[in-house]
Amino acid sequence: MSIRRKRKIAWSYLFLAPQFVLLVAFTIYPILMSYVYSLYDWSGIGPLDDFVGLSNFRAVLEDSSFWNAFRNNMIYMFFLTVLSLPTTFVAALILNLKFLRGRTAYRTLLFLPVVTTAAIIGIVLKFIFGNDNALFNNVLISLGILKEPVGWLADPTKAMIVLIAVGVWKLFGMIMIYWLAGLQSLPSEVFDAAKMDGAGYLATVRYLTIPLLLPVATVILLLTALNGMHVFDMVTTLTGGGPYFATDMVDLYIYRYVFASGGFPQMGYASAAGIIFGLSIFALSVLLGGLVRVSGGKKARAEAGLGG
Amino acid sequence: MRLRKKARQPLLHLLLIPFCLVWSYPFVWMLFSSLKTNVEYVGAGLRLLPESFQWENYSRAWTVARFSDYFQNSVVITVSSVLIVLVVSALAGYSLGRGELPGKRWILLGMAALMFIPKGYTIIPVFQVIKHLGLLNTIPGVILAESSGAHVIFILLFMAFYRDLPKELEEAAEIDGAGFIRTFGQVMLPLSKPVLTTAGIMQFIFTWNSFFVPLVFTLNKPELRTLAVGMYSFAGENSVDYTGMAAGAAIALVPVVCVFVLFQRYFVDGIAGSVKG
Numbered sequence: 027m028s029i030r031r032k033r034k035i036a037w038s039y040l041f042l043a044p045q046f047v048l049l050v051a052f053t054i055y056p057i058l059m060s061y062v063y064s065l066y067d068w069s070g071i072g073p074l075d076d077f078v079g080l081s082n083f084r085a086v087l088e089d090s091s092f093w094n095a096f097r098n099n100m101i102y103m104f105f106l107t108v109l110s111l112p113t114t115f116v117a118a119l120i121l122n123l124k125f126l127r128g129r130t131a132y133r134t135l136l137f138l139p140v141v142t143t144a145a146i147i148g149i150v151l152k153f154i155f156g157n158d159n160a161l162f163n164n165v166l167i168s169l170g171i172l173k174e175p176v177g178w179l180a181d182p183t184k185a186m187i188v189l190i191a192v193g194v195w196k197l198f199g200m201i202m203i204y205w206l207a208g209l210q211s212l213p214s215e216v217f218d219a220a221k222m223d224g225a226g227y228l229a230t231v232r233y234l235t236i237p238l239l240l241p242v243a244t245v246i247l248l249l250t251a252l253n254g255m256h257v258f259d260m261v262t263t264l265t266g267g268g269p270y271f272a273t274d275m276v277d278l279y280i281y282r283y284v285f286a287s288g289g290f291p292q293m294g295y296a297s298a299a300g301i302i303f304g305l306s307i308f309a310l311s312v313l314l315g316g317l318v319r320v321s322g323g324k325k326a327r328a329e330a331g332l333g334g
Numbered sequence: 335m336r337l338r339k340k341a342r343q344p345l346l347h348l349l350l351i352p353f354c355l356v357w358s359y360p361f362v363w364m365l366f367s368s369l370k371t372n373v374e375y376v377g378a379g380l381r382l383l384p385e386s387f388q389w390e391n392y393s394r395a396w397t398v399a400r401f402s403d404y405f406q407n408s409v410v411i412t413v414s415s416v417l418i419v420l421v422v423s424a425l426a427g428y429s430l431g432r433g434e435l436p437g438k439r440w441i442l443l444g445m446a447a448l449m450f451i452p453k454g455y456t457i458i459p460v461f462q463v464i465k466h467l468g469l470l471n472t473i474p475g476v477i478l479a480e481s482s483g484a485h486v487i488f489i490l491l492f493m494a495f496y497r498d499l500p501k502e503l504e505e506a507a508e509i510d511g512a513g514f515i516r517t518f519g520q521v522m523l524p525l526s527k528p529v530l531t532t533a534g535i536m537q538f539i540f541t542w543n544s545f546f547v548p549l550v551f552t553l554n555k556p557e558l559r560t561l562a563v564g565m566y567s568f569a570g571e572n573s574v575d576y577t578g579m580a581a582g583a584a585i586a587l588v589p590v591v592c593v594f595v596l597f598q599r600y601f602v603d604g605i606a607g608s609v610k611g
Contacts, residue, residue, distance in 0.1 A: 031434060037514035038433025042441070045426035045489070051463055052482030053448060059462070060454025070458070126346055134598060135354040138361060141594040141601070142587050145545035145562040149569045150364050150583050153576060161363060164379050195357065200605060207606035259545040263566055280455055285553060293458050300455025308452035 064297035069290060082298035092299060094271055095279040096306075098186070102275070103254030105190045110201050110250060111243075117198070118205030119231065137199035144196065148263030155179055155188050182272030185265050189273050192264065193254065201250055208242035209235070241318065248314040255307055276303045361587070368392070368580035375576045391581040395568075399578060401585050403557060404564035408586075411477050411548070411560060412541040418481040419488065419537045420530060427492020427529075428518055432504070445486055457550055464551070471555045479547050488533040491607065495529045496522060532600040532607075535593065539601065542590045561586035 064083065067076040086092050117136070121129050139147065154161045155178040163175040179185045212235070220230050258277035261267060267274035276299070283296040363382065367375055368391055370384040395401045429435060430442070460479055461470075469475030499522065507517040523530075545562045552558040559567065565582050594601060 034434040034514055035436065038429045038435045041425040041429035041433060041518075042435070044422045048422060048482050049448075052460055052479075053456075055463065056456035056459035057448075057451060057453050059459035060456050063458060064454060120346060120350070123346070125343065127343070128347075132350055132354055133602075134595060135358045137594070137598070137602070138358055138591065141539050141543075141590060142361075143543040143545065143562050143590065145543075146565050146583050146586050147360075149565060149579065150360055152569075153367075153580075154360060154363070159376065159379075161380075168380055198357075203602055203605050259562075262545075263569070284455070284458060285550060297454050297458060301452070304452040304454055308450075311450075 060297050060300060063293050064301050066294045067292075068294045070284075070293045078294065082294050083302065085295060086299045086302055091271065091274070092276070092279060092302075095267075095274040095276045096303070098273060099255060099257075099275045101186065102190060102193065102257060102273075103251055106193045106197070106254040107247065107250050109190070110194045110197055111247065113194070114198055114201040115205050118202045118209060119235075121202070122206060122209045133199070133202075136202060139196045140199040144259035145263045147192075147196065148260045151188075151192055152179070152264050179265055180269055182269055185269060185273050189257075189261065189265060192260065193257070196260065197250070197253060201246060204242075204246045204249065205239075208239050208246070211242070212238050244314065244318040244320075248311060248318065251310060251314060252307065255303075255310075361591075364580050364583055364587075368577055368584045370577050372575065372577050375580075388577065391577045392585070394575075394578050395582040395585060399564075399568050399582055401561070401564060401582050404559050404561045405585060407473065407558060408542060408560040408562075410473060411480060412538055414477045415480040415541045416534050416537045418477070419485055420534055422481075423485050423488040423533060424492050424523065424526065424530065427489045428496050428522060430489065431493035431496035432499075432518075432522070433514075445489070449486055457546070461550065470551075471558065473558060476548055476551045476558065476560075479551055480541050480544060485533070485537070487604070487607070488537070491529050491533060491604075492526065495526050499525065528600070531597065532604045535597045535601045536604045538593060539590060542593075 063074070065077060065079060066074050067078045067082070068074055120126070121133055123129075157163075159175065162178060163172065166172040167175065176184065178188050216234060216238070217230065220234055225233075256277060257275050258281070261273060261275050261278060262281075265273045267278045280296045280299050280303070283292045283299070285291065366382050366384060367378075369387045369389070370378065370391075371388055374385060396405075430438060435441065460482065464470055464475045464479055467475070467478075469478060503521055503525075504517060507521050512520065543562065544560070545566070548558075548560040548563045549566070552560075552563055556567070561582075565579070565586055568582055569579055
């Protein structure tokens with residue numbers, strides 16, 4: 027091996043070193059320790075010496091508040107996905123029309139919720155939905171849809187509906203961009219041929235665009251669903267998990283055990299809850315990932331949004 | 335048929351304009367609310383425009399509610415985190431795309447596996463690491479927590495970019511006597527401006543909007559709060575100063591919206607890149 031090649035190898039590893047150090051300290055070690063902590067009864071201070079085996083896991087699985095948060099998470103994720111995928115697809119089809127003027131301006135406006143701070147949006151929206159004389163009630167009353175103001179965030183079901191609607195609003199632009207990227211990656215020759223054969227627009231969408239987009243669609247489904255699992259920022263500031271834990275989510279549930287449990291954090295218990303949630307997300311991604319493979323999305327870059 | 339073709343442009347705008355208005359109305363409403371008096375705000379109903387512009391809402395948020403501190407913290411944390419992430423992922427991407435790495439396949443496989451492994455509640459160990467480094471309750475601690483982890487998308491972007499550059503560039507640099515590091519610093523890095531911009535903008539927006547990490551790392555130190563965390567505590571403490579809060583929200587959101595509007599092509603490319611293979 028030449029000196030030159032040896033030096034190149036040394037430099038290459040050196041270039042990798044900073045990322046490697048960060049990776050070990052802030053990703054690999056934390057993942058390992060999140061499993062270790064879950065086996066102990068530990069307050070976060072003092073030595074890790076009270077080994078309790080799997081009893082933290084048993085306690086989490088027997089806690090009805092955990093399952094309440096888990097169910098809320100699933101409901102939110104389900105409706106977010108079901109509502110946003112078709113609507114964003116239609117929006118992407120429209121914004122992909124070559125003859126349409128002002129496409130960039132529309133895209134920018136629809137993208138504003140995506141790039142703004144979720145925690146702050148939550149507070150602003152709390153003002154819009156929160157009080158009896160808040161904006162949303164005023165609009166509905168003046169349109170004649172409502173006669174009296176409704177406590178949108180005071181009722182369990184309505185609070186969840188608001189949360190889902192806000193989630194769709196926040197993510198809409200991003201999922202639309204996913205679709206647009208998919209649409210623009212389709213081979214244009216096929217569409218030219220369809221046009222020559224006199225196929226109408228809707229028929230082209232139905233028989234060409236949708237089948238061709240299926241692999242991308244499953245990736246988008248996966249990314250959207252995983253996005254629906256992590257809602258800490260928005261939910262914390264918009265509903266705080268209320269009313270009466272009706273919009274509590276697993277993220278918030280765990281947070282309370284670590285950072286807001288009246289001076290006695292239960293790190294082991296929280297870690298166990300985190301692992302159970304992480305494994306559920308993993309199971310979901312494997313399920314949806316299988317769908318990606320079935321629909322032929324070999325190049326699926328699903329990793330981009332994974333993680334617990 | 336020709337009429338239908340002519341009609342579709344205005345028809346689509348007739349559909350899109352109201353839709354986009356509704357979509358961006360919360361922002362417009364927030365901006366105008368930040369310029370009303372609190373009395374006016376409460377009784378405003380549907381009236382959007384303030385009677386006269388109350389700029390003192392902004393000075394109240396800036397000084398009394400300490401948004402000047404929060405703003406400064408957000409800027410310092412965001413800019414530092416962008417710089418760290420760019421340096422680290424550009425180096426790693428160059429090494430993977432252009433370097434001589436025996437075992438590169440395993441490194442890439444390991445990175446993919448890390449993304450896929452089910453994780454627990456990793457913020458607790460991250461907290462412990464920062465504590466052991468003696469950085470708990472400091473700005474560098476928050477910066478480190480924000481920049482940590484593997485930015486796999488950025489590394490892959492850099493890797494693909496450097497890999498696809500023509501080989502002649504490197505050979506020319508070598509003939510000029512440049513070593514590995516000079517070739518990178520003087521030839522390759524300046525060429526990768528598009529990727530630097532995309533990764534930089536994405537990391538800027540992520541960090542500026544980040545809430546959970548700064549919340550957890552500033553629980554005992556209110557003076558280290560970022561805008562998002564400061565706004566949350568402001569809303570908790572002063573729940574009747576609506577217009578002051580609207581002004582605070584505007585202070586927090588306007589910078590990130592400006593950055594996005596100026597560089598949106600890069601940001602959108604980055605987002606789209608996570609779907610395309």
